[in-house]
Amino acid sequence: MGSVQWDERRKSRPSVPVDSAPDPDARLADLRPGMSGQVIDIDESVEPSTARRLFDLGFAPGAEVTVLRKSPLGDPVVFQVVEYEVALRKAQAAGIHVRRIA
Amino acid sequence: MSVVPMHPEATADPQTVRWVIPAGTLPVVGEIAEAPDELGKMLHSEDVVSLAVETQAVVIRLADGRSWSGTGARVRDALSAALRHPRQWRPAETVTEDDMLRAALQDVLDGSAGDYIRSHGGEVTIVSAHDRHAEVRMAGTCTHCPAAGFTLHSRLESELRARFPALVELRATEEPGKASRRSWLTLRRRSA
Amino acid sequence: MSAHCGQVARTVTGKTRLALVGSPNSGKSTLFNALTGLRTKTGNYPGVTVARYEGTARVGGHEVVVEDLPGTYSLDPISPDEQVVADALDPDNPDIGTPDGILVTIDATTLRRSLGLLAQVMRTGLPICVVLTFRDELTRRGGTLDVSALRRALGVPVVGVTSGSRNDLAQLQSMLLDLAAWERPVVPPPTDPSQRRAWVESLLQSAGYEVPEVDRRTRRIDAVLLHPLWGTLIFFATMFAFFQIIFTVAAPLQDAVQSLFDSLGTLVTEHVPNPLLSGFLGSALIGGVGGVLVFLPQIALLFLMISLLEGSGYLSRAAFLMDRIMARAGLEGRAFVALLSSLACAIPGIMATRSLPSAKDRFATMMGAPLMTCSARLTVYVLLTGLLVSPDTRVGPFGAQGVVMFALYLVGALSAMATAWVFKRFSSRGGPVLPFYMEMPSYRLPRPRSVADAIWSACKGFLHKVGRIILLVTVVLWLLLSLPMHSDAQLRSAGVDPVDRTAVSAYAVDHSYAADIGHAIEPVFAPLGFDWRINIGVLGSLSAREVFVATLGQVAAAQNPEQPAEALTHMTYTDGPHQGEKLFTPATTAALLVFFLYALQCMSTIGVMRRETGSWRWPAVAFGYMFVLAWTMAFLTHTLVGLSA
Numbered sequence: 001m002g003s004v005q006w007d008e009r010r011k012s013r014p015s016v017p018v019d020s021a022p023d024p025d026a027r028l029a030d031l032r033p034g035m036s037g038q039v040i041d042i043d044e045s046v047e048p049s050t051a052r053r054l055f056d057l058g059f060a061p062g063a064e065v066t067v068l069r070k071s072p073l074g075d076p077v078v079f080q081v082v083e084y085e086v087a088l089r090k091a092q093a094a095g096i097h098v099r100r101i102a
Numbered sequence: 103m104s105v106v107p108m109h110p111e112a113t114a115d116p117q118t119v120r121w122v123i124p125a126g127t128l129p130v131v132g133e134i135a136e137a138p139d140e141l142g143k144m145l146h147s148e149d150v151v152s153l154a155v156e157t158q159a160v161v162i163r164l165a166d167g168r169s170w171s172g173t174g175a176r177v178r179d180a181l182s183a184a185l186r187h188p189r190q191w192r193p194a195e196t197v198t199e200d201d202m203l204r205a206a207l208q209d210v211l212d213g214s215a216g217d218y219i220r221s222h223g224g225e226v227t228i229v230s231a232h233d234r235h236a237e238v239r240m241a242g243t244c245t246h247c248p249a250a251g252f253t254l255h256s257r258l259e260s261e262l263r264a265r266f267p268a269l270v271e272l273r274a275t276e277e278p279g280k281a282s283r284r285s286w287l288t289l290r291r292r293s294a
Numbered sequence: 295m296s297a298h299c300g301q302v303a304r305t306v307t308g309k310t311r312l313a314l315v316g317s318p319n320s321g322k323s324t325l326f327n328a329l330t331g332l333r334t335k336t337g338n339y340p341g342v343t344v345a346r347y348e349g350t351a352r353v354g355g356h357e358v359v360v361e362d363l364p365g366t367y368s369l370d371p372i373s374p375d376e377q378v379v380a381d382a383l384d385p386d387n388p389d390i391g392t393p394d395g396i397l398v399t400i401d402a403t404t405l406r407r408s409l410g411l412l413a414q415v416m417r418t419g420l421p422i423c424v425v426l427t428f429r430d431e432l433t434r435r436g437g438t439l440d441v442s443a444l445r446r447a448l449g450v451p452v453v454g455v456t457s458g459s460r461n462d463l464a465q466l467q468s469m470l471l472d473l474a475a476w477e478r479p480v481v482p483p484p485t486d487p488s489q490r491r492a493w494v495e496s497l498l499q500s501a502g503y504e505v506p507e508v509d510r511r512t513r514r515i516d517a518v519l520l521h522p523l524w525g526t527l528i529f530f531a532t533m534f535a536f537f538q539i540i541f542t543v544a545a546p547l548q549d550a551v552q553s554l555f556d557s558l559g560t561l562v563t564e565h566v567p568n569p570l571l572s573g574f575l576g577s578a579l580i581g582g583v584g585g586v587l588v589f590l591p592q593i594a595l596l597f598l599m600i601s602l603l604e605g606s607g608y609l610s611r612a613a614f615l616m617d618r619i620m621a622r623a624g625l626e627g628r629a630f631v632a633l634l635s636s637l638a639c640a641i642p643g644i645m646a647t648r649s650l651p652s653a654k655d656r657f658a659t660m661m662g663a664p665l666m667t668c669s670a671r672l673t674v675y676v677l678l679t680g681l682l683v684s685p686d687t688r689v690g691p692f693g694a695q696g697v698v699m700f701a702l703y704l705v706g707a708l709s710a711m712a713t714a715w716v717f718k719r720f721s722s723r724g725g726p727v728l729p730f731y732m733e734m735p736s737y738r739l740p741r742p743r744s745v746a747d748a749i750w751s752a753c754k755g756f757l758h759k760v761g762r763i764i765l766l767v768t769v770v771l772w773l774l775l776s777l778p779m780h781s782d783a784q785l786r787s788a789g790v791d792p793v794d795r796t797a798v799s800a801y802a803v804d805h806s807y808a809a810d811i812g813h814a815i816e817p818v819f820a821p822l823g824f825d826w827r828i829n830i831g832v833l834g835s836l837s838a839r840e841v842f843v844a845t846l847g848q849v850a851a852a853q854n855p856e857q858p859a860e861a862l863t864h865m866t867y868t869d870g871p872h873q874g875e876k877l878f879t880p881a882t883t884a885a886l887l888v889f890f891l892y893a894l895q896c897m898s899t900i901g902v903m904r905r906e907t908g909s910w911r912w913p914a915v916a917f918g919y920m921f922v923l924a925w926t927m928a929f930l931t932h933t934l935v936g937l938s939a
Contacts, residue, residue: 049372050729056368057731058407060491062104072522073618078734083505084404085512085734087614089621092729105488107496109447112480119480122447122500174481182489214443 026100028065028079029093036066037098046095058082059096106185110174111159117151118163119170121181125158125265128188131205136192141177141184149173155191157202157209157265199268204231206265207238207272215257226258229275236262237273310473311359311391312351313382315415316399317408318365318651319735321427324457325399326362327747329467344378344653345906353467361393365651367407369414373728374653383418395421395473402432402439402454403506403736409494413483416450421476423469424452431736437506444501449479457741512607512736519611529615532608533634536599540592540638545669547591555584570779574772582768585838586761589641589898593756594749596635596642600649601748603631605740609649610732617730623711624718626650626730629659633710636666637703640899641760643668644906645752652728654718660906661916662714664899665892667706670839674890675702677843680859682883698887706891713919755905763901768837774808775834775845803849808833816870822889822928823882823936825867835895842890885932892924 031037041061042051058081059065068078068085076089106127111120134153137145144150149168154161160181164173184191210216211226219226219240229237238258259272316322330349347362363382364375371377381387383396398415400408416422424445432439445452451469455462469476484490497503519525559576566572603609613627620627628650636643643663647656667675679698687694780802785791790801803809804827812829819829827849834845846862865877894900894917903913 047729049370052370053368053372053729053731055487056370056407056410060487062491069516069520071520071614071618072526073615075618075621076614076730076732078520078614080508082404082406084407087610087617087730087732087734089617089730092731105492107492107499109483109493109496109500110449110479110481111446112449112477122496124496124499170480175484178481178484178489182492 026098027094028059028067028088028096028098029077029090031065031067031098031100033067033069033077036064036101038101039063039065040097040099043095043097050092050095054092054096057086058084064101065096065098105182108160108178108182108185110170110178113161115163116170117166117168118161119174119177120156120159120161121178122159123185125206126267127185128155128160128191129202130191130193130197131155131157131202132197133194134191135194136190138184138187138190140180144177144180150177155193157206160185199234200232203234203236203266203269204228207231207236207262209265210258210261211238213261215254215261218257219254224254234268234270235273236269236271237275239275241276309350309357309359310395310470311361311393312395312397312470313393314360314362314397314399315379315383315411316365317367317401317404317411317733319733320365320399320401320404320408321455321457322365322399323362324741324744325397325425325427325455326360327744328457328463329360344375345648345908346378351467351470353470356471358470360397366411368411373651375651383415383420385418385420393420395423395476397423397425399425399427402426402429403435403437403509405439405503406494406498406505409497410490412448413490413493416448416479417482417485419482421473421478422450423466423476424448424450425466426452426454427457429454430456431738432506435506435509436504438502438504440502444497444503447497447500449477451476458743509736515737516611516734519608520614525611525615529612532603532612533630536603536631537634537637539595539599540635540642544592544595544638548588551588551591552584555580555587559584570776573776574769577776578769578772579765581772582765585768585898586757586764589639589756590753592639592642593645593752596638596646597749597752598745600631600646601745602740604649605738605744607735607737610734613732614734617732622715623662624715625655625659625711626652627732629655629714632659632663633666633707636663636668636710639668639670640664640666640896641756641902644899644902645756647906654728657907657912658714658718660903660912661717661919662710662712664894664896664916664920665706665710665713667703667891668839668896670896671702671706671890673840674835674842675699675887677846677859677862678883678887678890681862681878682880682887702887702891709892709923756902760898760901760905763904764837764898767897767901771808771834771837774811775803775806775830777807778805780805800849803830803845806830818925820870822885822925822932823879824886825870825877827865827868828877828882828886832889832893832895835890836897838898839890839895842895879936881932881936884935885928888931889924889928892920892927894920 026037027043028037028039039059039061042054042059046054063081066080068080070077071087074090076087077093078085078087079093106123108121108123111122113120132154134145134155136142137153141150141153145153148165150162151165152161152163162177162181164170164177170177207228211228216226225241227239227241229239231237240254255272255274258274259269262272263269314322314326326347326349329351335348344364349360349362351358351360361382363379366376366379368376369380369383371380378390382390382393385392396415396418398412400412412422412424426439426441426444429439429441441452441454453462453466453469455466483493519528559580561576562580563572563576566575600609603612609628609631613630615627616630617627620629623629629647631649632643632646634643635646640663643666644660647659647663650656650659679695683694683698685693685695689697780788780798785798785801788801790797808830809826811833812826815829816824816826819832824832828846830849831842831846835842862878867873867875867877900913900917903916904910907913
C-alpha cells in the first residue's frame with residue numbers, strides 16, 4: 001500500500017529542469033509567508049559548514065519549503081521543511097536558492 | 103540525476119543481502135545474466151556469485167571469502183549506477199509479462215499481506231497469472247466472513263497493482279469443495 | 295555479519311558505557327532521566343563550556359553508565375557542543391572515552407530529518423539501538439509507521455518508547471545488558487548526500503511512514519502566540535509573570551530561610567560561652583549555610599518555570615519573538631530568559647544559560663549576566679541613592695531618586711548586552727559565525743516528572759558545587775572581619791564600653807584583619823574617593839552585595855546596622871589629605887554606585903560560573919574585567935561629578 005503513495009509522490013515532483021525556472025536567482029528569504037519553494041542549492045558564498053548544516057536540517061536540493069510566518073520584528077522567519085518547523089534568520093535564508101512553486 | 107531509493111536488508115544467509123528498491127524500477131525478474139557497468143563486471147568477477155531481481159528488491163550473493171562489511175559500499179555504488187539503466191539488465195531466462203505478474207503476486211503473498219492471512223489461519227495460493235489477469239485461491243477461516251474476504255481481496259489487489267501497474271484484475275476464489283464462486287466484489291479496473 | 299560483532303569493549307570500571315545521542319527536542323533528556331532516575335552527576339568536558347551529564351542505570355542487578363551527550367542535528371560539528379558529541383563517538387579521540395554502545399533518540403514526527411543524523415551515527419561502527427519517541431503524537435496527528443519494518447530496514451534494534459510507559463522502558467532496559475546481541479547493519483549507510491537521501495527515502499517507504507499531516511493544534515496556538523500584536527502582548531505578560539515569580543514569590547521564601555538561620559545563629563550565640571566559638575558557629579558557619587540555602591527558592595522556581603516553558607514549546611516561541619533584539623548583542627533570542635533572570639539574581643541567570651544550544655552564546659551571556667542589576671544590588675542602590683539625592687529633588691515630573699534607580703538598571707542592562715557582544719566577538723575569533731536555526735517543536739504538555747527532574751538536578755548541582763565555595767568564602771570573610779579578638783581590658787583601655795554591643799562590634803571591625811586589608815588597598819581606591827572603611831564594606835560585600843550595607847553600618851557604629859544612612863552622612867575621612875572632610879560626597883557616592891554597578895562583588899556568582907564553565911579561568915576573567923571596568927567607570931564618575939559639583 002505504501003508503494004502507491006510512493007509512486008504518487010514521485011509523480012508529483014516537478015520534472016522541470018533547473019535552467020527553465022522562471023527566476024533562477026530567487027532566494028528563500030525573498031518568499032513571503034504562505035509561499036512555497038523548492039530548494040535548488042545553497043549559494044557558494046555560504047560557509048561550507050553552514051551549508052552542510054542547512055543540508056542536515058532538511059534544506060537539501062529538491063526539498064519543498066513553505067514560509068509560515070515572520071517574527072513581528074521581521075526576522076527571523078519560520079519555515080516548514082521535511083515535516084517540521086524551523087526558524088532561520090534572513091541572513092541564512094538568503095543563502096538558499098529556491099524555485100517558487102504554487 | 104536523481105538516485106533510485108534503496109537500502110540493504112540482511113537475510114538468513116550472511117553472504118546474501120536484499121537491496122530493497124521501488125517496485126517497477128526494473129522491467130525484469132529472476133536470475134540476472136548481464137547487468138550494466140560496474141555491477142556487470144562484479145558479476146563476472148569473483149565478487150558477486152549471483153544476482154536476482156524480485157519485484158521490490160535486488161538480491162545479491164557475495165562469493166565466499168568476500169564480506170559485506172568490506173565489499174558492501176562498492177556493491178552499493180555499482181548497483182546504484184546500474185539501476186539508472188534498467189533496459190540493460192538481461193535475465194538468465196527470457197522473462198515474459200506473465201512471469202513479471204506471477205513474481206509480483208508471489209512477492210505480495212510473501213509480504214505483510216500474506217503474513218496477515220497466515221496469522222489468521224488462512225492460506226492463499228496462486229492459481230494463475232496470465233495476460234494481466236491473476237487468480238488466487240483463499241482457504242481457511244477468514245474466507246467465511248464476507249467482510250474479511252473483501253478487505254483481504256482489496257488489500258491484495260492494491261498491493262499487487264503497486265508492483266504490477268498493468269494489472270487488469272485479481273480474482274480470488276474460495277477453497278475447492280464448496281461451490282467455487284468469484285469473490286463478490288471484484289473490482290474491474292483498466293489501468294490507464 | 296557476526297564477523298564484526300566482536301567483543302564489546304569494557305571500560306576500566308568494567309561497567310558498560312552507553313552514550314545518548316539525538317537532536318534537540320527528541321526526548322533525549324527525558325529518556326536519560328527515566329533510565330538513570332536520580333543517580334546522576336554533572337561535570338564538564340575538558341576545556342569547554344559544555345556540561346557533562348552522566349548517570350547510572352540499574353538493570354537486573356547490573357549497572358550501566360549512561361552519558362547524555364549534547365543535542366545535535368549532525369555529527370559534522372560547528373559548535374563546541376557538537377564537537378563534544380563528535381569526539382565522544384570517535385574511537386580515535388583519547389580525551390573522551392568512547393562508549394560501548396549508542397542509544398539514538400529519534401522523534402517519530404521528524405523521522406525524515408532524524409535519519410540523516412542516524413546515518414552518521416551508524417557510520418561510527420559502534421553498536422546502536424534506536425529509541426523512537428513521540429509515537430503517540432505521530433498517531434494523534436494521523437501518521438503511521440511500521441516499527442518492525444523500520445527495524446528490518448535499518449538493520450539495528452528499534453524500540454518505541456512512549457514517555458511514561460513502564461513496559462516500553464522495561465523493554466529498553468532489558469536490551470542494555472547485552473550489547474553484543476544488538477543487530478549490526480549489514481552495510482553501513484552511504485556518505486554521499488544524494489545516495490543518503492535515496493537511502494532515507496527507501497527506509498521511509500519500507501516502513502510505511504506516512505507524513506504526519508500539519509499539526510493543526512500547534513498551528514492554531516501559534517496563530518495567537520506568534521501574532522504580531524497578541525503574541526507580543528502575551529510574551530510580555532509571560533515574561534512579567536516569570537520575573538515576578540522569581541523576584542516576589544521567591545522573596546518571602548528566601549526571607550523565611552534567612553530568618554530561620556538567623557534565629558538558629560542567635561540561639562547558638564546565646565548558648566555557647568566562648569565568644570570566638572559562638573561567633574564562628576553562629577555567624578560564620580550557620581550564617582554561611584543559610585547564605586547558600588537562601589538561593590534555593592529562586593533556583594527551584596526558575597527551573598520550574600524554564601522547564602515548563604521549554605517542555606511546552608513556548609521557550610522557542612519567546613526566543614523567536616526576542617531574537618531580533620538579542621541579535622544586536624550578538625546573541626540569540628534564547629539568551630533573553632537568562633538575562634531576565636539575572637535581574638533577580640545572577641546565580642539562576644547564569645544557570646539559565648544552559649538552555650542555550652551554543653557554547654559561545656552561553657559563555658557570552660554568562661559574562662554579561664552579572665552586570666544586570668540583581669536584587670542584592672538593589673539594597674545597596676537604595677542606601678546610596680538616599681545619600682546622593684534627597685527624596686524631594688525632582689527631575690521634571692519624576693522623583694530624582696527614581697530616575698537615578700532607573701538609570702542604574704538601564705546602564706546595567708546595556709552594559710550586559712555590550713559585554714556579551716564583545717565576548718561573542720572574541721570567542722568567535724578564527725571560527726565562522728554560527729548560523730542561527732531553531733526548531734519550533736509542537737506544543738506538548740510538560741511532563742511533571744521531567745519538570746521535577748530539572749528542578750532537582752539544578753538544586754543538587756548548586757548545593758554540591760557552589761555551596762562549598764559560598765560557605766568557604768563566608769567563613770573566611772567572617773574570620774577577617776572578626777579577628778583578632780579583643781579582651782574586655784583591651785576594649786576598656788581603648789575607651790570602649792564592653793557592654794555596648796554596637797561600640798564593640800564597631801571597634802572589632804575597625805581593628806580587624808579586614809581593616810588592615812582596607813588600609814592596605816587604600817591607594818587603589820583613593821582615586822575613587824573611597825577610604826579604608828568603604829574598602830572594608832567592599833571587601834565584606836564579596837560574600838553577598840547586600841552585606842555591604844550591614845558591614846558599613848557596623849563600621850559607622852550605627853545603632854541599626856541594616857539602616858546606616860544617618861550614621862554615614864556624618865562620616866568624615868579619618869586621615870590623608872581630605873582628613874575631616876565629609877566622606878560621602880556626591881562624587882564618592884556616585885562613584886560607589888557605579889562601582890557596584892560594574893564590579894563582580896559576589897563570590898556566589900563566581901562559584902556558579904566556575905560550575906557552569908568547568909574551570910576557574912572564566913570566573914577569573916570575569917572578575918578581572920569587571921573590576922577594571924568598575925574602577926575605570928567609578929573613576930570617571932568621581933572625576934566628572936567632582937568637577938560639576
